[in-house]
Amino acid sequence: MDDDRDPEKLTDMASQTTDAPAQTAPPPGRGDVAIRTSGLCKRYGATVAIADLDLEIARGEVYGYLGPNGAGKTTTIRLLLGLHRPSAGRAELFGVDAWREPVAAHRRVAYVAGEPFLWPSLTGAETLELLASVRGGVDVAYRKTLLERFQLDTDKKVRALSKGNRQKVQLVAALSSRADLLLLDEPTAGLDPLMEVAFRESVREASERGQTVFLSSHILSEVEALCDRVGILKQGRLVDQGTLAQLRHLSAQTVEVTFAGEAPTLPELSGVEVQRAGANSLRLEVTGPIAPVITALDGLPVLELTSREPSLEEVFLHHYDGTGSDG
Amino acid sequence: MASATVAAPASASPGLALLRRAFGDARTRTLSFLALFFLYAWMQAVGYRDAYPTLAARLDFARSFAGNDALRLFYGYPYNPVDVGGYCAWRVGGVLAIVAGAYGLLGAVRALRAEEEAGRLELVLAGTIGRQRAYLASLGAVGAGIVLLWLAETLGLLAGGLPLGGSAYLALATVSVAAVFAGVGALVSQLAPTRRLALEISSGVLVLCLLLRAIADASHSLDWLRWATPLGWAEQLRPFTGQQPAALVALAACSAVLVAIAGRLARSRDLGSGLLPARDTAAPRTRLLGSTLAHAVREERTSLAIWVLGAGGYGLVLGLVSSSISSAGISPAMRRELKLLGSGSITTPRGYLSLIFIFFVLTVSLFACAQVAAAHREESEQRLDTLLSLPVGRSRWLAERLALACGGAVLIALASGAMTWLGAAWEGVPVTLMQMLEAGANCLPAGLLFLGLAALAYALLPRASGALAYGLVTVAFLWELLGSVVRAPSWLLKLTPFAHIGFVPERPFQLGAALVMLGGGLAGALAAVVLLRRRDIGGG
Numbered sequence: 096m097d098d099d100r101d102p103e104k105l106t107d108m109a110s111q112t113t114d115a116p117a118q119t120a121p122p123p124g125r126g127d128v129a130i131r132t133s134g135l136c137k138r139y140g141a142t143v144a145i146a147d148l149d150l151e152i153a154r155g156e157v158y159g160y161l162g163p164n165g166a167g168k169t170t171t172i173r174l175l176l177g178l179h180r181p182s183a184g185r186a187e188l189f190g191v192d193a194w195r196e197p198v199a200a201h202r203r204v205a206y207v208a209g210e211p212f213l214w215p216s217l218t219g220a221e222t223l224e225l226l227a228s229v230r231g232g233v234d235v236a237y238r239k240t241l242l243e244r245f246q247l248d249t250d251k252k253v254r255a256l257s258k259g260n261r262q263k264v265q266l267v268a269a270l271s272s273r274a275d276l277l278l279l280d281e282p283t284a285g286l287d288p289l290m291e292v293a294f295r296e297s298v299r300e301a302s303e304r305g306q307t308v309f310l311s312s313h314i315l316s317e318v319e320a321l322c323d324r325v326g327i328l329k330q331g332r333l334v335d336q337g338t339l340a341q342l343r344h345l346s347a348q349t350v351e352v353t354f355a356g357e358a359p360t361l362p363e364l365s366g367v368e369v370q371r372a373g374a375n376s377l378r379l380e381v382t383g384p385i386a387p388v389i390t391a392l393d394g395l396p397v398l399e400l401t402s403r404e405p406s407l408e409e410v411f412l413h414h415y416d417g418t419g420s421d422g
Numbered sequence: 423m424a425s426a427t428v429a430a431p432a433s434a435s436p437g438l439a440l441l442r443r444a445f446g447d448a449r450t451r452t453l454s455f456l457a458l459f460f461l462y463a464w465m466q467a468v469g470y471r472d473a474y475p476t477l478a479a480r481l482d483f484a485r486s487f488a489g490n491d492a493l494r495l496f497y498g499y500p501y502n503p504v505d506v507g508g509y510c511a512w513r514v515g516g517v518l519a520i521v522a523g524a525y526g527l528l529g530a531v532r533a534l535r536a537e538e539e540a541g542r543l544e545l546v547l548a549g550t551i552g553r554q555r556a557y558l559a560s561l562g563a564v565g566a567g568i569v570l571l572w573l574a575e576t577l578g579l580l581a582g583g584l585p586l587g588g589s590a591y592l593a594l595a596t597v598s599v600a601a602v603f604a605g606v607g608a609l610v611s612q613l614a615p616t617r618r619l620a621l622e623i624s625s626g627v628l629v630l631c632l633l634l635r636a637i638a639d640a641s642h643s644l645d646w647l648r649w650a651t652p653l654g655w656a657e658q659l660r661p662f663t664g665q666q667p668a669a670l671v672a673l674a675a676c677s678a679v680l681v682a683i684a685g686r687l688a689r690s691r692d693l694g695s696g697l698l699p700a701r702d703t704a705a706p707r708t709r710l711l712g713s714t715l716a717h718a719v720r721e722e723r724t725s726l727a728i729w730v731l732g733a734g735g736y737g738l739v740l741g742l743v744s745s746s747i748s749s750a751g752i753s754p755a756m757r758r759e760l761k762l763l764g765s766g767s768i769t770t771p772r773g774y775l776s777l778i779f780i781f782f783v784l785t786v787s788l789f790a791c792a793q794v795a796a797a798h799r800e801e802s803e804q805r806l807d808t809l810l811s812l813p814v815g816r817s818r819w820l821a822e823r824l825a826l827a828c829g830g831a832v833l834i835a836l837a838s839g840a841m842t843w844l845g846a847a848w849e850g851v852p853v854t855l856m857q858m859l860e861a862g863a864n865c866l867p868a869g870l871l872f873l874g875l876a877a878l879a880y881a882l883l884p885r886a887s888g889a890l891a892y893g894l895v896t897v898a899f900l901w902e903l904l905g906s907v908v909r910a911p912s913w914l915l916k917l918t919p920f921a922h923i924g925f926v927p928e929r930p931f932q933l934g935a936a937l938v939m940l941g942g943g944l945a946g947a948l949a950a951v952v953l954l955r956r957r958d959i960g961g962g
Binding site: 251 | 803
């Protein structure tokens, strides 16, 4: 049955912390995995929204889930929450099947929806109160800190709040729950840059406390700043996954060389793609070792040489510009 | 490719495009109302002619009912119940005018306030269309629907064998009420900041207008009150019986004034707000926030209070006028006829009250549909995702909503009984409080059956569930009213749950039928609670 409630509903809401949900302790050996999906598929009629998704996210990880609009990020989260039924495969949160036992799974999860729809007639404070008491506990002291950090006027009714402010209500509710796993669906859409800073601070705090964060986003700088590991979703498929260092390694390093006078023609080098970047400069995309490039440039009139790692944006675009379609 | 960037707009006029969209948006409702208007008009005309073929039979009928104040509460005043036209003016005009009023206000609130609340109007007004034209275009869609209703009723009456002129005039009398209430809906849409509040206020106005008409029709000293309600003006048009088109002026003027005032307000206020003072900030009140059930009570309590007050108020009036019922004018033949119809003895106050409680069965059933629709809105407006991401099971959530609906239904049923008793006792009618509470409770089996069926529709076909639930209740009720009039075979008549309700307290409580209905409702609700586990929630 999905409708058993936690019999030990806490009345003292201030005292609850998230580290001891004893009654839902995962079986030994599986406790290190917060999210696991295997062969997860979701079709809506003829449309394939998610195809054969295998994710494994360890406890304490901050995982960035990247993809443009319509790639299937929200569908993935709906499947993780057990709101939509998998067409094939399964999704587990802390070893608990998300579709079959959503209530048990949700005891350790807090969710921020991409579209902040809440009850228009409740104020922010009332909404927080409702969500906290239905959850069965909240860290009141931390909630106070968050309210100050996000500068939220909790006396305003939801119907009078802007999208960004409604988003803040959701964020405060989720973060103050101290849940083991935060499922955040594009949580900063609608937040201003100052609040983006507050958000990043809060995610770092959550990470330091050992909470797992699943951050769906298309804001690359945010993911780059926060996440230990990144998955890139394209048309419902995970096309790349790894730490930022790993992802960068797979992509080219960019070397730009400016010469005194017209740029010469370099000899053919394996793993190096040469493009003309102006009359006097070349851009080299280096996928292999850098040493042959240095050797080739030796003795040439080099004025300026810059080398940089690819940004996440370049990694991302690599998968989306059509050339790297098979990841 | 450059030449293709300036594509021709799909519609030359943005106003027309908006009108079309608003009209299309309401098409399911419009189609249901059209079917209702046509069928009801047609069946009443045919049924009356079949049931009372001779003048003698009609005179007998008229003697029995024309002098019967209490019947006028629902049908209005019969000016000439001895010919088909006059009968239809009374029965068709009297009932469909109320339905037309509901169509007008639902349509206007949907096209104006709901669009604004959802933020779509903002998008529209960011384009090249001005406020005034957008307002008129949205209302134009309601107007187009009203014209179609007029056609449907006219055609229904024509199909029933009535002359074209009289049919068109009677239909006009009916739908002019829709125009007035479209004006009411338009005005309230400017005042109330939310669709929900706008619907609650404008339905309140409709119920008040109906109460005024009921009092005017039933009481000889207060018949001037007929001039205080648009439903009374429609009666004053007197289709088929010494037509008085002058009342049309009142209807048209009232509608025009309301629409003009609302239009003026629509132009001059801030978009996205209402003119009623609405406080956007408040100190937190944490009562009824402790659980999902408590919160559902908090969200629904205003609406529930309106249902209870409306039903109770009507019950009070019914009780008061029931004392006027007497068997003096009713012939033995007509009494036999009534017995055949299974109505028991309508010729005593108690018999009348027993019979009339079928309208409270309808009320409770509609309330059940409204509660399931409210639950569905939690999902369609994506708040359910937020609730279900907490440790709350969806089965448990739906079960709680249904339990709340049950509780509300019990309150409405008992309030109807108690208030009817109060009115009746005031006038010295010999019924006891217990008897009338029993009559109220007797509304519950059918109401809860419809609650279970509506819940099942929601679990299986969420998007169609509103239309299915309201449609089922309406069809079942009309079949009860009309089936016997058109002399359908008895097995067909028995298909509607309304046919299986004992007219308590005049007739015995139908325990068997009540148990079957309760069982059906419970089965539907349980199936809904289980089946909701199997489908995707929201978004898809």
